[in-house]
Amino acid sequence: MGGLSLLGDGETVRVEKMEIQNETVYKFFEEIEEEEREEALQKALLIGCVAMRRMTVAEDMDYIEKEFTRFMGKMSKDVDEMFNIEIEGSHLHKLAKVLEEYFDEGGTMEELLDCTEQDSPLYKMKEEIKKEITDLRNDLFKKKGEEEVIDLTTIKGYDFEDVCEERLQEIARPFGDEVERTSTERGDLEGRVVGDFVITLNEKPDLKIVLETKDWGSVTLPKIRKNLEEAMENRSAEYGIFLIKNKEALPKMVGYFNEYPGNQLVAVYGVETEDGNEGELLEIAYKWARTRLLYQKGEVTGVDLTRVGNRLEEISASMKNFTNILKQCKNVEKANDKIRKLCGDIRDEISSSMDEIWEELKRVQGEE
Secondary structure, X not given: OOOEEEOOOOOOEEEOOOOOOXXXXXXXXXXXXXXXXXXXXXXHHHHHHHHHHHHHHHHHHHHHHHHHHHHHHHHHHHHHHHOOOOOXXXXXXXXXXXXXXXXXXXXXXXXXHOOOOOOOHHHHHHHHHHHHHHHHHHHHHHHHHHHHHHHHOOOOOHHHHHHHHHHHHHHHHHHOOEEEEOOOOOOOOXXXXXXXXXXXXXXXXXXXXXXXXXOOOOOOHHHHHHHHHHHHHHOOOOEEEEEEOOHHHOOOOXXXXXXXXXOEEEEEOOOOEOOEOOOXXXXXXXXXXXXXXXXXXXXXXXXXXXXXXXXXHHHHHHHHHHHHHHHHHHHOOOOOHHHHHHHHXXXXXXXXXXXXXXHHHHHHHHHO
């Protein structure tokens, strides 16, 4: 067999005195013309080399595929084993064991979440919450109870009652009326002490005015009227006055001074000024109530009732102006001296009108 050498240029192969004994190769070249056989040999070598190289690659790929298939098979088996809960030691089996320890009956989570077990965190948290709720409830009940006791008894406002009693005695003295403090005495209603003061008119002892004096933070008009109804019934009074210490406690619709059907009057004790609070509205309310009551009952003969009625209407109009001006004063940080003086003039006018009616009543009584 001849020699085969590579010329080193990366593409030339030299074959010398080469002899091949193969029937297939012989028949292949036998069918080719002699002048074409050399070219056919070159092509046959080229095709053979390409084919052999591809066969080698195919063999390598086949090997890789087989190895990959084997690897995947083993991996699949390992994965199946890792996640097979039946196989002890598998990951899923271990996870199941942990979950059983925590969540099965008697497990760790049951112990942690058992609110009946004193050592469990949930029990401790429950007890803390219960304690907080109980403390809050007790505080609320205590506060509510105190408020109810204050509202239903005469504990609140004793100081205010003292001030009112002193002022009422001063106002009643010129009329000869009797002022009786009844805030702790039961009346006609069973077990009730509603009705703080009872005023008995000197002219007609069977005519009475009842006063309810309150130092409340706030109150509704329906509650005021109900309070007056009960007070009038409890003290057998013909007229009722609801006197509040602070104007801010009254509904805006009431204002400083307002009369309602059923002989009910709502008024503020007085107006706060730089000189204090002299209870001037209490004085007006007192005179208003006794004059209105005597006029309604017509108990005194010989009185010019038309004149008295007209004066009462004038007083009512003046009171509305008085109340409106007071509202304006409250809305001004520093009230104008002229407005204050106007309020004083109107107040004096109202008081003078009341006194005029009283003098008329005394004159008629003297003639009788």
